[in-house]
Amino acid sequence: MDRLTSQPRTALPVDTSQVFELLPDAWLIVDERYQVVLANARYRETHGVTLADIAGRSIYDINQFGSQSQRDLRRNWLDAMLPGLVPGESRLSPVLRYDTPSPKGSDGTLTPRYWQIRTSVIGPRDDAAPMFGVCVMDVTDSIAVSERDQRERAKLRSQARLRQVLVDEANAELRVHREQLRQALAFAHVGAWELDPATGAIEGSDQCKINLGLAPSEALTQARLFDELIDEADRARVKEAMERGLAQSEHFEVEFRVTWRDGTVHWILLRGLGRYQPDETLKSIVGFTLDITSRKEAELEQRAIAESEKRAREHSDEVARAMDHFVTAVSHELRSPLGAILSWTTLLQRAADASHVARAAGVIERNAHQLSHMVDDLLDSGAIATGKLSVNRRPVDLGALAGNVAEDIRMTAETKGLRLVVGELAPCVVMADESRMKQVAWNLLSNAVKFCAQGEVELSVTVQGQQAELTVRDTGCGIEPDALARIFERFQQINPESGGRVAGLGLGLWLVKHLVDLHHGSVTAHSAGRGKGATFRVALPLYR
Incomplete structure (x- = not known):
């Protein structure tokens, strides 16, 4: 085989017949009557045939399997790909289901398979009509092996004449095949x-x-x-x-x-x-x-899609688990105050003692406030999730606001045996919705009291550069490092080390984060780990 040199080349620098045998796709060469002239190794391997099995046969007549309707569809499929094909044109077929025998079976059972072909004119011989290249692609994962009926020569020749005819035909076919292979390689890039x-x-x-x-x-x-x-x-x-x-x-x-x-x-x-x-x-x-850039990019894209779908499924499972937790928490949290209200209402109906009346009224009022807070959180949660929650911002003294909220929650903290420490409350004005900012401070303080079994809860408001910083620190159960990233998620609640359940819907910190975001601020959480307390900081831009 000639090497590539600066002189004009008349053939490929290597044996093109070997290269054609190495092509990764299955190829057929058919003549102007759509009769098979050549098939490469991949095609023969995929379909379990030899060249002698299909040479000279019409592409319409080979591979006759499946029902009559499938055969008719296959004929229509080929009609759309071969007739009228002109030099320079390439056609890619739609995918066709065409059942063939199982490659490992011997009982004639047909296996569903899907096929696609690409056709093109690969050039005429010097004295003949154009030839057509047909790339047959099995787009299923399995390899189909189909049996081909063997064809015998119809005409007998004498031994001497037959030898000469076969030699002449072989030489002619060899010349044609070399040219066809060269064109097929060029066509397939x-x-x-x-x-x-x-x-x-x-x-x-x-x-x-x-x-x-x-x-x-x-x-x-x-x-x-x-x-x-x-x-x-x-x-x-x-x-x-x-x-x-x-x-x-x-x-x-x-x-x-x-x-x-x-x-x-x-x-x-x-x-x-x-x-x-x-x-x-x-x-x-x-x-x-x-x-194979296009094919590889498609594979990588499919892989990326699969990874994305996996992450989406995992996220969906997490959301489902969080929703299950939320439903359980709501059921439990509503049942406790409602049970207390019903019990003390029944006691009021039966007891005439004035002391019982006063105590019952206090219990009913406290549990009613608890229910009210839960309903408010649920309503705010729905408004945030649908994007319908708005804030009416105006100048507010964050230090004074935080001090008022601290006094409101002091009795709850002291009843639990905690010390509420109010540190520096620097006067600093921020643009905020006063009621929403009270909700932020209340949720942070109540959360600290809830997760602190003993010790103290400290509140402070300071000025840091161009920002006002509200800090709530507690000496409670603390937060593991891997849980810090999840505490601001909806329905998430980190239970204390004791394993006991803490009352709440898992919405408080989620509401805090979204309310602070609506005020163009930020909220962060810090903890050295279990049993070492936690610190929450809200930063808001100062009003100028």
Whole structure:
């Protein structure tokens, strides 16, 4: 086979018949009557046939399986892909379901399979009508093996005449096949190459060099391929695949990335086979390159979609678990105050003692306030989730507001045996909705009291640069580092180390975060871990 030189080339630099055999897709060459002329190794392997099985037969008549309706659909499918095809035109068919026998079965059971073909005119012979290239793609995961009826020659010739006719036909077919293979390789954008192990020189077709991002006139060597063209992250893998294939005297196939001069990254499929001397010494390595960027990008996109769907399912499961927790929490939280109200209402109806009346009224009032807070949180939660919660901002003294909220909650803290410490309450004016900002301070303080079994809760308001900072610190159960990222999520509640359940719907801190966001501020949480308390800071821009 001629090598690529500066002189005009009349053939590929390598044996094109071997390269055609190495193509990764199944190919058929049919004549103007749509009769099969040539089929490559991948096609023969996929369909379990030899060239003699299908040569000379119409593409419409081969592969006759399945129901009559499927056969009619297949004929219509081929009618849309072959008739009227002109030079330079390429057609890609829609996907067709066409059942074929199971590749491992022997009972004739048909297996559902899906197919797609790409057709193109690959050029006429000097004295004949155009030939057509048909790339047959099995788009299912299984490999179908179909049996082909063998065809015998209809006409007997004498032994001497038959030999001469066969020799003449073989020579003619060989010339035609060489040309068809050359055109098929060019049509499929397949680049052929041959590596000389002794010198490291690589003789490659123009398409091979183009696939690697080189100009056809540039020299290609083994050193340049591995040290410059192949992406650094893929070099070791490509070398390993090549060395393993040569050591086992088998084909090797590997994918790698190259970066073209325009900065675009392309995925290349490299497939090769060693050629050996009679003494089993490696003579050369031949193979092909194919730009599979589109296919690889589709694979990566599908992989990304699968990962995205997995994350979406995991998020959905988390939301479902959070909703289950929320429903359980709501049921429990509503049942406790409602039970207390009903019990003390019943006692009021039966007892005439004035002391019981006063105590019952206090219990009913306290539980009614608790229910009111829960209903308010639920309503605010729904308004935030639908984007309907708005704030009416005006100048507010954050220090004075925080001091008032502290006094409102002091009795609750002291009843629990906690010390409420009000530190510095610097006068600082912020633009805020007063009722919403009270809700923020109340939720932070009540949350601190709730999760603090003993010790103290400290509140302070300071000025830090151009921001007012409200800080709530407690000496309670603390928060694990891995839980800090979740405490501002909806329906999330971190239980204390004791494992006992703490009252609440898991909405308080979520509401705080969204209300602070509506005021263009930020809220952060800090804790050294379990049993070491927690500190929450709300930062709001000062009003100027």
